[in-house]
Amino acid sequence: MVRSGARHDHGPGPAPEALRLVEVTKSYGTGDGCVTALDGVTLGLERGTFTAVMGPSGSGTSTLLQCAxxxxxxxxxxVRVDGTELTGGSETELTQFRRGRIGFVFQQYNLLETLTVAQNTVLPLKLAGRRVDRKRARETLTAVGLGDRLGHRPGQLSGGQQQRVAIARALVAEHRVIFADEPTGALDTRSAREVPALLRQAVRVHGRTVVMVTHDPVAASCADSVLFLADGRLAGRMDAVTERLAHLGDDMTARA
Known part of the structure; x- marks a missing residue:
């Protein structure tokens, strides 16, 4: 079952370590067609940090995020998230845990077309049976630049605006850990620069922990550190890489 780890013994508050993976392995297929997506990955991320995960296609970055x-x-x-071990939990327990502790921002925004911006933002709270604070939802949407779009539906928004709704949704639900999988992949250049900055703000202002898979060096430049994967294994970790990656991204943009 989903169970609390030793780091969660101090009570209901957030664990000092947001994410811990120990010798995590994941393969797909069988026989000659078997592909090892993760090969004994061990890592730990502190609470209140912004980590980017990078690697070439097929390196295991998305699988890492999905397992984490x-x-x-x-x-x-x-796999331990916010002090709670997920390994061995039933699907029902995992679903309940995700609704209460984990937020998601995907390349595809996963908004319901029939709901307004405001309704999409508070949907996770309703699904979890939690109280809906509509004032907080309005304030959060205003903070991400959507205060004048509360009654709009996703089809009336740009891609960047829809991704802002997804970020607001994770903030309103007060998820302690936010996983973002290629959140800028479907966006134009301007929006692709704004979204990582909003995720960074979620860390700095709201104390969230963000783990973001990305192929975009400029998006990664917003992170505190970058993990590199190759062939399902951790190939390195770099801290204080913001300026270096930002320059790399600028060079790539100039050549395009």
Whole structure:
């Protein structure tokens, strides 16, 4: 079952370590067609940090995010989010845990077309049976630049605006850990620069922990540190890379 780890013994407050993976392995297929997506990955991320995960296609970055977020089950190893071990939990327990502790921002915005911006923002609270604070929702949407779009539906918004709704949704639900999978992949250049800045603000202002998979060096430049994966293994970690990656992104943009 989903169970609390030793770091969660001090009470209901957030654990000092937001994410811990220990020897996590995940393979797909069988026989000659078997592909090892994660090969004994071990890592730990402190609460209140912004981490980017980068690697070439097929390196295991998305699989890492899915296993870390409880969306997929590793073949072996331990996954602990906010002090709670996810390994071995039932689907019902994992769903309940995700609704209460984990926020998601995907490349595709996962908004319901029939609901307004305001309704999409508070939907996770309703699904979890939690109290809906509409004033807080309005304030959060205003903070991400959508205060005048509360009654609009997703089809009336740009891609960047829809991604802002997804970020506001994660903030309103007060999820302690936010996983973002290529959140700028479907956006124009301007919006692709604004979204990582909003995620960084979620860390700095709201104390969230953000783990973002990205191929965009400029998006990664907003992170506190960058993890590099290759062939399902951690290939390195760089801290204080903001300026270096930002320059790399500018060079790439200039050449395009």
């Amino acid at each position: 977020a409880g969306l997929d089950r590793p073949d072996s190893g331990i």
